[in-house]
Amino acid sequence: MNIILIEDDPRIADFLQRGLKAEGLQVQRAATGPEGLALVQDAARQTAAGHVPTVVVLDLMLPGMNGLDICQTLRAQGVPFPILMLTALSALEERVAGLRMGADDYLCKPFEFEELLARLEALGRRAQGMATRLSQLQVADIVLDRDSMRASRAGETLNLTARELALLELLMSAPGRLFSRERILSSVWGLNEDPLTNVVDVYIRRLRSKIDEGRAVPLIQTMRGLGYRLEAPAAMG
Numbered sequence: 001m002n003i004i005l006i007e008d009d010p011r012i013a014d015f016l017q018r019g020l021k022a023e024g025l026q027v028q029r030a031a032t033g034p035e036g037l038a039l040v041q042d043a044a045r046q047t048a049a050g051h052v053p054t055v056v057v058l059d060l061m062l063p064g065m066n067g068l069d070i071c072q073t074l075r076a077q078g079v080p081f082p083i084l085m086l087t088a089l090s091a092l093e094e095r096v097a098g099l100r101m102g103a104d105d106y107l108c109k110p111f112e113f114e115e116l117l118a119r120l121e122a123l124g125r126r127a128q129g130m131a132t133r134l135s136q137l138q139v140a141d142i143v144l145d146r147d148s149m150r151a152s153r154a155g156e157t158l159n160l161t162a163r164e165l166a167l168l169e170l171l172m173s174a175p176g177r178l179f180s181r182e183r184i185l186s187s188v189w190g191l192n193e194d195p196l197t198n199v200v201d202v203y204i205r206r207l208r209s210k211i212d213e214g215r216a217v218p219l220i221q222t223m224r225g226l227g228y229r230l231e232a233p234a235a236m237g
Helices: 010-022 033-048 067-076 092-100 113-130 162-173 181-189 199-211
Strands: 002-006 026-030 054-059 083-087 105-108 136-139 142-145 150-153 156-158 220-223 227-230
Touching: 002 010, 002 033, 010 026, 010 113, 026 033, 033 054, 033 067, 054 067, 054 113, 067 083, 067 162, 067 181, 083 113, 105 113, 136 162, 142 162, 162 181, 162 199, 162 227, 181 199, 181 227, 199 220
Parallel strands: 002 026, 002 054, 054 083, 083 105
Antiparallel strands: 136 142, 142 150, 150 156, 220 227
């Protein structure tokens, strides 16, 4: 198992790197947010090609880009590596924010190394199953190949623009999850405010027309006032 350690405190990072390597784990290390993000993205590409499963150990407070933003970016890009977030802040609000951004577990500093190992072992079992699924997403009869960025439904190729593919990838990354317009805008367009008040709605309509129009079973669902989700009906498994 590969551990990507994103921690800017050299004392903590050195200690964890030595301890994890002593346990037989591979360790890659980054000290800034942007460096860590790039390291995880590169590992995701390698894992899709058959490399070892990966768990991310992510500090909350980092120079350049904080842990919450890294977590949100990775999840928006569909990177499903388990993420264990480290923080010196024990406030409930901080833990909830991290989990909502896509973190799988939380550990407050100071912590015992044995507890960290136990949590990593649990997350590693999840990562083992993910390693073979990174290159392709499937919900019901719609398939998205991330390597070629081509999508199909029931074997029929979907003619999607780059933005439509990015939107589809986001929705397929968490089937059944409700994505607010704000989250979609941030993840797909990289914006915090909508310069065109209905841009998300317009692209959802475009995507729906190409995916669901003429189909007996629609997959994209609208929750009025809340957002959108893509979900396979129970009948389709």
